[in-house]
Amino acid sequence: xxxxxxxxxxxxxxxxxxxxxxxxxxxxxxxxxxxxxxxxxxxxxxxxxxxxxxxxxxxxxxxxxxxxxxxxxxxxxxxxxxxxxxxxxxxxxxxxxxxxxxxxxxxxxxxxxxxxxxxxxxxxxxxxxxxxxxxxxxxxxxxxxxxxxxxxxxxxxxxxxxxxxxxxxxxxxxxxxxxxxxxxxxxxxxxxxxxxxxxxxxxxxxxxxxxxxxxxxxxxxxxxxxxxxxxxxxxxxxxxxxxxxxxxxxxxxxxxxxxxxxxxxxxxxxxxxxxxxxxxxxxxxxxxxxxxxxxxxxxxxxxxxxxxxxxxxxxxxxxxxxxxxxxxxxxxxxxxxxxxxxxxxxxxxxxxxxxxxxxxxxxxxxxxxxxxxxxxxxxxxxxxxxxxxxxxxxxxxxxxxxxxxxxxxxxxxxxxxxxxxxxxxxxxxxxxxxxxxxxxxxxxxxxxxxxxxxxxxxxxxxxxxxxxxxxxxxxxxxxxxxxxxxxxxxxxxxxxxxxxxxxxxxxxxxxxxxxxxxxxxxxxxxxxxxxxxxxxxxxxxxxxxxxxxxxxxxxxxxxxxxxxxxxxxxxxxxxxxxxxxxxxxxxxxxxxxxxxxxxxxxxxxxxxxxxxxxxxxxxxxxxxxxxxxxxxxxxxxxxxxxxxxxxxxxxxxxxxxxxxxxxxxxxxxxxxxxxxxxxxxxxxxxxxxxxxxxxxxxxxxxxx
Ligand SMILES: [Zn+2]
Numbered sequence: 001x002x003x004x005x006x007x008x009x010x011x012x013x014x015x016x017x018x019x020x021x022x023x024x025x026x027x028x029x030x031x032x033x034x035x036x037x038x039x040x041x042x043x044x045x046x047x048x049x050x051x052x053x054x055x056x057x058x059x060x061x062x063x064x065x066x067x068x069x070x071x072x073x074x075x076x077x078x079x080x081x082x083x084x085x086x087x088x089x090x091x092x093x094x095x096x097x098x099x100x101x102x103x104x105x106x107x108x109x110x111x112x113x114x115x116x117x118x119x120x121x122x123x124x125x126x127x128x129x130x131x132x133x134x135x136x137x138x139x140x141x142x143x144x145x146x147x148x149x150x151x152x153x154x155x156x157x158x159x160x161x162x163x164x165x166x167x168x169x170x171x172x173x174x175x176x177x178x179x180x181x182x183x184x185x186x187x188x189x190x191x192x193x194x195x196x197x198x199x200x201x202x203x204x205x206x207x208x209x210x211x212x213x214x215x216x217x218x219x220x221x222x223x224x225x226x227x228x229x230x231x232x233x234x235x236x237x238x239x240x241x242x243x244x245x246x247x248x249x250x251x252x253x254x255x256x257x258x259x260x261x262x263x264x265x266x267x268x269x270x271x272x273x274x275x276x277x278x279x280x281x282x283x284x285x286x287x288x289x290x291x292x293x294x295x296x297x298x299x300x301x302x303x304x305x306x307x308x309x310x311x312x313x314x315x316x317x318x319x320x321x322x323x324x325x326x327x328x329x330x331x332x333x334x335x336x337x338x339x340x341x342x343x344x345x346x347x348x349x350x351x352x353x354x355x356x357x358x359x360x361x362x363x364x365x366x367x368x369x370x371x372x373x374x375x376x377x378x379x380x381x382x383x384x385x386x387x388x389x390x391x392x393x394x395x396x397x398x399x400x401x402x403x404x405x406x407x408x409x410x411x412x413x414x415x416x417x418x419x420x421x422x423x424x425x426x427x428x429x430x431x432x433x434x435x436x437x438x439x440x441x442x443x444x445x446x447x448x449x450x451x452x453x454x455x456x457x458x459x460x461x462x463x464x465x466x467x468x469x470x471x472x473x474x475x476x477x478x479x480x481x482x483x484x485x486x487x488x489x490x491x492x493x494x495x496x497x498x499x500x501x502x503x504x505x506x507x508x509x510x511x512x513x514x515x516x517x518x519x520x521x522x523x524x525x526x527x528x529x530x531x532x533x534x535x536x537x538x539x540x541x542x543x544x545x546x547x548x549x550x551x552x553x554x555x556x557x558x559x560x561x562x563x564x565x566x567x568x569x570x571x572x573x574x575x576x577x578x579x580x581x582x583x584x585x586x587x588x589x590x591x592x593x594x595x596x597x598x599x600x601x602x603x604x605x606x607x608x609x610x611x612x613x614x615x616x617x618x619x620x621x622x623x624x625x626x627x628x629x630x631x632x633x634x635x636x637x638x639x640x641x642x643x644x645x646x647x648x649x650x651x652x653x654x655x656x657x658x659x660x661x662x663x664x665x666x667x668x669x670x671x672x673x674x675x676x677x678x679x680x681x682x683x684x685x686x687x688x689x690x691x692x693x694x695x696x697x698x699x700x701x702x703x704x
Pocket of ligand 1: 109147455456459663
């Protein structure tokens, strides 16, 4: 080994560090790739840390050499003892227990009519008690009635025209291709925590697209503390006392939830799933690998976590990272750590759960999307960054993706109703544990959490509640009782919450919108094509895929997202054909025609009202707003194909998918709920009024 002096070592370690920092900023591809480098950086950092420790120890070594063991020890111990004595006898200020808190409990998609029905039936006694001792009313939702839009109004007290979130999907103004609207990863700005310092490693930003100040920041800015748990559209986390991000947090691939299936059979991949066809050897052993984030060193290849599957007496045995475990048919595994290595020692980690859908010989093994590990978060999911790990210490590992409820895998019929409900139970238990812990800690004036299980179960199991749903006759007893069950669970959560409140605490329970049946899907682009607004190239007639065959030069309007129609405006759209001056008249004509269209089968009206963005979105953030917002009638909704710019042949199609309830219809049909533990708060009529109510309650406290 060459003769390295300490100084040389430190210098070379620093050089190595700087080289890696440069690589990080250049090689960033997706969340996974960027993160891996940083974890690899620790290898380089350990060298630096060791050198720094040596430097810090140097004066003590010199003392030792100068004065010998006894004197040196005395010289070190005496001042240390004095410091300890001063510290020990200084009265420690224990944090005061916060009293008179404002507690906000959200249940996504809780419907006022269903609550009323089950309160009347005695199935929701805690809600009934709250309504009686405080208040209960329906709460107007946003237009459109979509969760990211409504929860953004809840956070900021503004409408979509000001907070800028109009749909789950957004259409960037220079493209017809939709993108996820809530958050955006523009390369990354990662930091390394070292001795409490954050060392930035350059790069872009993870952006929350919601504009405006959420009320929890207003509270923090006036000196109060807030704990905010899993509220939608809170990624990346706001710098409050405690926050765990909700809807918006991606998986390790940077997607909103890509699952994997390992099967001996043929199965097509979709936008949401990766398929690996596996072939067992003569003993049934399968050697395969879970695909991870893209490998920044190998174009177009993903990193992989190898694992094996082999037959076991009642199912299979999986061996991954020297972690061996058995799975029976229909069983979910615990959290399993997965690691994706690059260049031998750089790696990024995540968490998955396995589900054995079907055992040998027709094996089908489901692997959940790769969750960000709260102990080793590859991207920021909490404030402060260590809060996620603190939570995991308290309540165990938990789902971190923004929408972890496996709705897609159930809708694509890759997992069973029972397996889906198990995930709901698990995420509900996780949310409850962190919610009760936050209430019991008594350390913040404002405590807010949103439970989304009510929404997810309503989406997937409305077919068991709606006797006129095309799938109703095929439903089992479990399916028929599922929505009622989750409302009763919400009632139980409310009961547990009430037990943890002090008499001076104020409680608000609310939802972002209600629910309605989704019996038929409307292919809105087909109507636009028939009416002559959407044109196809010669020989083309439209498909399920994004604007396939569309002749943009002759297209005047197109539908995209759950509620939107866009005018193909010249100077704004990539191939715009409509002059700005013609837009107003064109919109008026479409509005008039659309409000009259009917279901060809029944003659029922499809659309209650069509809204012009100029009328409903006061504000400056409307660049990405649809030009027209469609308020569908009850029982109808935009088809999935419409949301992604598809044009199937029929105008209306019967919905035979398990996703059987929805709320992306006229907002007047799907208001949410508002319960308070105090008398009816006059002036709180719509969800965007709620922040004012909360801030009023908090001001009352601060003035006390
Ligand atoms: Zn929903």
